[in-house]
Amino acid sequence: MAGPVMSFLQRQTIRDVLSGDGLKARLIRGGIGSAGIQATNRVLALALGIVLARTLGPDGYGVYAYAFAVMSLLMVAAEAGVPTLLMREVAASLGREEWGLMRGTLRRAGQFVALAAIAVALTGLAVLWAVGDRLSPEMFYTMALMLLVLPFAAGTKTVAHALMGLHRVVLGQGVNMLLQPALVVTFVWVAFLLWPALRQPHYAMAAQLLAAAIVLVVGLLILRRLTPQEVRTAPPVYRSREWLRSALPFMLIGGAGIINNQTDIIMLGWFTGPEEVGIYRVAVQGAALVAFSLQVVNAVVAPQFSRLYAQGDMARLQRLVTQSARLVLLAALPVALAFILAGGVLVSWVFGAAFAAAHAPLAILAVGQLVNAGFGSVGFLLNMTGHESIVARILWQTAALNMLLNTAMIPLYGMNGAAMATAISLAVWNTRLYRQARMSLGIVSTAIGIRTA
Numbered sequence: 001m002a003g004p005v006m007s008f009l010q011r012q013t014i015r016d017v018l019s020g021d022g023l024k025a026r027l028i029r030g031g032i033g034s035a036g037i038q039a040t041n042r043v044l045a046l047a048l049g050i051v052l053a054r055t056l057g058p059d060g061y062g063v064y065a066y067a068f069a070v071m072s073l074l075m076v077a078a079e080a081g082v083p084t085l086l087m088r089e090v091a092a093s094l095g096r097e098e099w100g101l102m103r104g105t106l107r108r109a110g111q112f113v114a115l116a117a118i119a120v121a122l123t124g125l126a127v128l129w130a131v132g133d134r135l136s137p138e139m140f141y142t143m144a145l146m147l148l149v150l151p152f153a154a155g156t157k158t159v160a161h162a163l164m165g166l167h168r169v170v171l172g173q174g175v176n177m178l179l180q181p182a183l184v185v186t187f188v189w190v191a192f193l194l195w196p197a198l199r200q201p202h203y204a205m206a207a208q209l210l211a212a213a214i215v216l217v218v219g220l221l222i223l224r225r226l227t228p229q230e231v232r233t234a235p236p237v238y239r240s241r242e243w244l245r246s247a248l249p250f251m252l253i254g255g256a257g258i259i260n261n262q263t264d265i266i267m268l269g270w271f272t273g274p275e276e277v278g279i280y281r282v283a284v285q286g287a288a289l290v291a292f293s294l295q296v297v298n299a300v301v302a303p304q305f306s307r308l309y310a311q312g313d314m315a316r317l318q319r320l321v322t323q324s325a326r327l328v329l330l331a332a333l334p335v336a337l338a339f340i341l342a343g344g345v346l347v348s349w350v351f352g353a354a355f356a357a358a359h360a361p362l363a364i365l366a367v368g369q370l371v372n373a374g375f376g377s378v379g380f381l382l383n384m385t386g387h388e389s390i391v392a393r394i395l396w397q398t399a400a401l402n403m404l405l406n407t408a409m410i411p412l413y414g415m416n417g418a419a420m421a422t423a424i425s426l427a428v429w430n431t432r433l434y435r436q437a438r439m440s441l442g443i444v445s446t447a448i449g450i451r452t453a
Helices: 005-018 021-079 080-096 100-132 135-165 169-194 201-226 231-234 240-271 274-290 292-311 314-351 353-374 380-382 388-413 417-439
Strands: none
Touching: 021 100, 021 135, 021 169, 021 240, 021 274, 021 292, 021 314, 021 353, 080 135, 080 201, 080 240, 100 135, 100 231, 100 240, 100 292, 100 388, 135 201, 169 201, 231 380, 240 274, 240 417, 274 353, 274 417, 292 314, 292 353, 292 380, 314 353, 353 380, 353 417, 380 388, 380 417, 388 417
């Protein structure tokens, strides 16, 4: 699903493209570089999932996955929409050479995220202490370490977006999406291999904490080195109230995206237990591979959507939308069929026999992701053509539907119910965006390129 970053990129890309073909080529290269980073990030996430699943088992992996899902949700409050706003403001200040404003923006963003993240972490620790006697020791220590990770993770994301605002998009994404997961995989693999007694979910979360601290320090050093010299000497200029007002929409959009992505795991853990969460998490990771081609294609075609729309070339835009959707569906179809027909065998082979029960939710989620792939890059299409407010509204409506479906279906069908709720929400989300693209742009986003009701 497209995020608030696209609303910024939509405006910035149009300005860049209209200024020259050299910048157009740079946009394409940046898109390909971003796609490569996303691909590597997905591989690292899968590698970490395999290591944790095989060493922790369904119950331990479920504890870890549940804590990580809660952290993703808390990150909405911890970052409060600031990273995306910071990227936009830094890029604008750089373009206008307003060095004092850039310095003030960087300083206030760092201060606000630090205060917000620490406040969320301390509040979470207080709540955890109050309910600690109801939790298993594994869950208690894993959740406590997760709350310590939170400020570092929020800080790293803020630094990464500041680098992207300085037109270091690939470097910023690399710090956040490559360096940290690579360190976590390394720490976990070495520790669990050399010291089997450490094969507990809270030690895996401790690896996240160590990696997050290292990456934040590295990111700050890189940002300091790449910040223009003029910024360091200019008197800071602050627009704190304006920035806070502007950050709220980004927080709302980001929050809806996180709710859609994490509701099933959090509610499954609430209604069932860690073992089902661990098995279901494996299904989620597998199903994500079905739509992986969509993520890669999005990063490459998104600037081109903006360019063609700015030029008013709707015929070529339609061809690009259809061709990219067909490419995505062609890549997604064999992966989905493999998971639907032989998911149990594949899961047992990769993650271990204890996770064979993931086949049913994996097949359901694979169908949902196949539908997602078949609708093409419709979210990015709308965001890159100035319709991000509509996307945000539909995103929140879908998030509400997702929560309702999970509430109704998990008590009845367990992890299969969570999978069905997610698949239905994906189908509704894509259908509504498809209709909006057809009405607003006259563009058919599906792979078959045929108008439907």
